[in-house]
Structure formats: C-alpha cells, structure tokens
Amino acid sequence: MKLLSLIRDRLLQLELLFAAASLLLLLVLAVAQIIARNAFDAGITQADTLTRYLVLYVTFFGATLAVDRNRHIKIDVACTLLSTRTQAHLYRPLRALAAVICMFFADASIRFWRDEWTYAQDYERWQVIVGLILPVGFVLLTIHFLLAALLGPDDDACRLP
Template sequence: MTTAFQRHLARLHRFEDWVLTFLVVFMVLLAGAQILLRNVFDSGFAWAEPVLRALVLWSAMLGAVIATREDQHIGLDFIGRFVSGVKLRVARFIALTFAAVLCALMAWHSWGLVQLDREGGTDGVLGVPAWVLELILPVGFGLMALRFLIRSLLPPKTHEALPVASP
C-alpha cells in the first residue's frame, strides 16, 4: 500500500473511533440525565427514549464495524488446532468469505428496510425521518462485508481466529 493510502485509511479509522466515542459518551450522558430528571424532578425529556434507541443502534453497528476492522469480532479458533498450512488458509478463506456474504446480504436487506421507510414516510425522532436513522444498517453491514472480503484475500495474521457465521 502506498503511504498516502495508509494515511487516508488511518484518518478513516480515527474518524470511526471518534464517532463511536462521541455516540457512546452522549448516550451515557443523556441516559444519566434522563434518570436524574425522572428520579429527582419527576420530569424528563420526551424525546430521550427514541434518541437513546437510535444511539444504541448506531453505537452497536459502529462497534461491529470497528471490531471487524481490528479483528476483534467473534471468531472460532479451534480449527487452527486441527489443521495448518494450506488447509488452514482454505478454512480461513471459506469462513471469511461466508461472513462477507452474510454481511452483504444483511446490507442488501437493510437497504430494503431503509427504502420501505423512506417511501412510507415513517416518522423518526426530533424531525429526523426513520430511514435516516436506519442508514447505519446498510452502511455498517456493507463495510463489514468489504472488510471480511479483503481479509479473506490477505494472508492471515498470527493467531487469527475464524469468524462465526453470524456477524
């Protein structure tokens, strides 16, 4: 890889990390404020619950994308105990390609959900349509599919586990 490409990739990774950090911190602060307002003042923000649900969705998907990037997703490493060399590379290729296909299918079907909610005009929260809040699903699954596919074509890192079928 060229150094310019590596720099851009490193920026993308930092951006992903910062977005996830911001979302989680905001989610914790909003949930804490909501708990405090309810228990102390018998009050609260009417919009907080649907915003928190959207934040959980976005945080979970971004966390899964980052876990895939860092090879920290759920994996199976017992196959490496029984096979090595070419057989291990073939098993790794099959497992990673399978995970990529599953993620691609999830991206495809979640895009259908986004389109359905877009056409139906489903309400979201705070004036943001539901389809905008759901965009993380096809984007996240698409990024995971791409990362699994790329990793399936690259040589394995030491002690790399095989992914479980479901992302």
C-alpha cells in the same frame, strides 16, 4: 496492497471516532434522562428512542472494529478442531464468505430503510434518518470482511484467543 491498508486504517480511525462519540452521547443522554425523570418528574422528549438507536451505533461500529482486529464472535466449532495452518489457509475464503453474507444483509437493510422512508410520517422522518445505521453498519461490515479477504491474515489472525 498498501492502498488497501491505508483505506482500512483511515476507515478504522473514522469508525473509532464515531464509536466513541456514540458511546459518549449515549451515556450523556441516559444520565440526563435519569436526572430529568428523578429530579424534575419529566423526561427528555424522544430520549428513549434516541438511546435505542445509539446502542445500535455503538454495536455496529464496535463490530467493525472487532472484525478488523479478528476479535469478532466466531460460531465455528471447526476452529477448535482445525490446526493453525489449516485455519490460515481458510482465512481468506471464510472472510470472503462473511463479506457476501454481510452484503446480503446490507441489501436487505437498504430495502428495509427505503420502505421505512417511503411510509414514514413527516414527524417520524428523523427516526428513519437515525436508522441509517442499519444499512451503513452492514455495508461497513462487508467492507471490513472484504478487506480482510483481500489483505490476508495478520500475524496473530489465525491464533485462537
């Protein structure tokens, strides 16, 4: 279990770094694009496309951090109806189910990405490479839900916010 905790901690550090770098790059690129359009009547080529992808980067890395801290969106109405003890008993099975669902999404996004790569024009390949965030993001979410299922709840994991 200590090895799994160590893996989770290192993964979180890396994801936090990527999330912060993505957000910083997004802000710098957006401000530079605004200045270029307003001051020089010209924009940065492909900046809008890159900012859209950076939003996905921030979203996926933020989602993995939220899953680890048990702060992800819960659409489960039963959470308000179940006792804390029952929620604690359901913690591992529900995280395992979420990992399986994310695994299906990861598989679909990998197949989608491969299809995009196959049919992308040479000048569009950079967008497909940047689009790797979709399969990578779902794989990371799968890993985090799987680690949560294996490691079990933290002290405050089953308390409602």
